[in-house]
Amino acid sequence: MEQHSGPGKSLLRFLTEPSHVNFGGKVHGGMVMKWIDQAGYTCAAQWSGTYCVTVYVGSLHFLKPIMVGSAVDMRSQVIHTGRSSMHIFIDIFAGDPRERGTHRCAYCLAVFVALGVDGRPMPVPQWVPASEREKALERYALRLVEHRKQMDAEAAEILGDAT
Numbered sequence: 001m002e003q004h005s006g007p008g009k010s011l012l013r014f015l016t017e018p019s020h021v022n023f024g025g026k027v028h029g030g031m032v033m034k035w036i037d038q039a040g041y042t043c044a045a046q047w048s049g050t051y052c053v054t055v056y057v058g059s060l061h062f063l064k065p066i067m068v069g070s071a072v073d074m075r076s077q078v079i080h081t082g083r084s085s086m087h088i089f090i091d092i093f094a095g096d097p098r099e100r101g102t103h104r105c106a107y108c109l110a111v112f113v114a115l116g117v118d119g120r121p122m123p124v125p126q127w128v129p130a131s132e133r134e135k136a137l138e139r140y141a142l143r144l145v146e147h148r149k150q151m152d153a154e155a156a157e158i159l160g161d162a163t
């Protein structure tokens, strides 16, 4: 398994249970989304040292089903920071613990904002990518920021005023 430790990285590991799955023995997509939020929050709260809220989850890809009794690895890492926002990449691996190794089942990008005691966004430590992979992931996050700006403008035009 690729090393997943160090600054800006967090790892949640657990076994899937019958309450996580549908009749086919596969984990519900909504359950995976809950784990994504928990894993991303853990990473963001550790990086910022404060309470954080989710403001965006996207680029979510379900690649392979996760079966009951699987060992799940939720590998989260900071890939970009703004003033108060943290862009967290969440890479989800799973496999039968009786066999060696796991495989990627899903991945996504989530943005969390650090909040001060007044409930307002507060500054976070800046993420400085070091490895080529970290630099590439930050470029990916920045490209998604630009992409979202365009798509948000388009959505605003279509949806109009919601009030």
Ligand SMILES: CC(C)(COP(=O)(O)OP(=O)(O)OC[C@H]1O[C@@H](n2cnc3c(N)ncnc32)[C@H](O)[C@@H]1OP(=O)(O)O)[C@@H](O)C(=O)NCCC(=O)NCCS
Pocket: 052, 053, 054, 055, 056, 081, 082, 083, 084, 085, 086, 111, 113, 119, 120, 121
């Ligand atoms: C988080 C919150 C307090 C921020 O308030 P705000 O008035 O939008 O504050 P700002 O405009 O200064 O935005 C703060 C940061 O969030 C980022 N942000 C806000 N909404 C975003 C979104 N949808 N996607 C990506 N980034 C977002 C901004 O870019 C900014 O980043 P920066 O400080 O790094 O430049 C407010 O948006 C909120 O309460 N949202 C709901 C959060 C929530 O209920 N989550 C679900 C349960 S945890």
